[in-house]
Amino acid sequence: MIDISSIVISSRIRLARSLNDYIFPGMLSGEAGYKVIKQVADVVLPLGDYKVFTMQQLPALDAEVMQEKHLISKNLLENKDYGAVILSDNQSVSIMVNEEDHIRAQCFLKGLSLKQAYDTLEPIDNALINKLNVAFDSSLGFLNSCITNVGTGMRASVMLFLPALTLSSEIGKIINLLSNQGLTVRGVFGEGSEAQGYMYQISNARSLGVSESEIISKVTNYALKVCEYEMQARKRLVENDEITIKDRVFRAWGILTNAYSLSANEFMKYAGEVKIGIALGFIKLKDNTLIDRLLFDALPSSLTKIANQEALNETEERLTRASFVSKTLKTARIK
């Protein structure tokens, strides 16, 4: 068994559910929208430490922070009228109400933990199905607004850090391989398919005609296969080009700990290089998950919140990011 902790960042299970008694959220009127929020909240709140946030009442900055942390989608953020999110206190469970479907329940966990994430969501999902009139067809499965979400309505995804496969350009081959197996690969943080910080999201493309456990097994097994390829690519990278890679890592560290102004994109890029250094043991931090947290904390709205500001213009944002990142990294390093 290889050590995948330097490759797999996180796992997410998302379940889409629609309610029979309401038209799809895209066509929903305000009042019916509130009823949906109330119905879902009434089921979920008794199940644990959950809080409801309506997009109407949530301060804009808090909503943007949630979006940056992927707790809510851009789609929900823009649904000011009757969008809401029910969040667990530890933020691992987030249930969006009146997003593309009436209910989008998701669970995020660190590492390769799709099974655990599903185990966390299942009782909530069961409660929703038992108590609400969830759209279900005995031959098709759950019915949702988009055909790709008909069936289990499940999307299982893992976020992977694949610098060696990216640098060696083998990633293209891997993406083809996964596509042929019914899996989707997307760059994370990047526009379109371009991955920033060497981060990729792998998920099932289909939700119909497969069981939940089949989806979880498939994504998990292929993620493990990709981990193996990445480990081999890292080994070759160090064997063939240790000096170049070390130099790249340490320069990135030098820039992140010294820059006076830093854009989010640049941070992403150099953070990816530093993560390579951590993965290969060139740089040691007190906490190896620090960079992954920073990747979210250094995003514009989260950063504004951390800096105790209401808003930052672009220049202020870059200066704040530079000093925040520099201070955080310097104190975290083990020499």
Add this chain to the structure above:
Amino acid sequence: MIDISSIVISSRIRLARSLNDYIFPGMLSGEAGYKVIKQVADVVLPLGDYKVFTMQQLPALDAEVMQEKHLISKNLLENKDYGAVILSDNQSVSIMVNEEDHIRAQCFLKGLSLKQAYDTLEPIDNALINKLNVAFDSSLGFLNSCITNVGTGMRASVMLFLPALTLSSEIGKIINLLSNQGLTVRGVFGEGSEAQGYMYQISNARSLGVSESEIISKVTNYALKVCEYEMQARKRLVENDEITIKDRVFRAWGILTNAYSLSANEFMKYAGEVKIGIALGFIKLKDNTLIDRLLFDALPSSLTKIANQEALNETEERLTRASFVSKTLKTARIK
């Protein structure tokens, strides 16, 4: 009076003298070459703490170090047969024998010190003229192998650090202005006219029909004028673009103190940026001349010598430079 210490790096006076009894060094046979060395040494050695090094006996690495420090020229370095240099113990006076002319006496001093440099050379020059048959024509002045060195045989040059004029692209205008005044501007460390590390050498183009003191006054006065332009350009740079310039300075510092591998050209480039930061007060070092010394010490042969090695291949050289520069700079910084 403006503070020019962050602009003027050093001053150099060079005097070319030829001997009547010998053909020019380019045509000289070995035996006559030795005679020239002996005659010059006999005059100079009694005048102070001088040592003679013949190119034949000087170890190759030591000769290359001398060339990197501009104590000898490439031309002399290649004249293995009968080239020699007479060096003062503090290395401020260097008298090349059998370079392009029989005698090339030069004095280097820090700061804007052309007069002092000439005062240092003059007694040596007088002794040479009194005791040797130096080629001199009463109407033309000193005669030398190249027409540009006929007359005083003097070249007075100052090395200037002109980042703001370079970044604002005003340097072109300055170079034109100086050219029209009979001065030559050259990039230092760079190939051709391209200046690396924002360093430029200004010197008199002519040696004929002007007196020594006229040359010194002219170069000094124009150097001071350029200093004034540079100071104004720096003021504008900070006023218009402080964030950009600070960011550039600190990133350069980050790279120089963290890179794992560093080429001489890259070092020159980033050292120039760090020098801007020192000049503008963004970075404080215990010794402000440190970077100027590093600019020589980090050159390939000097670095090899400092690392106590006989030779370094290109990879070793880059690794050695990176760790030497990083260590030196880190210990020098005042936080």
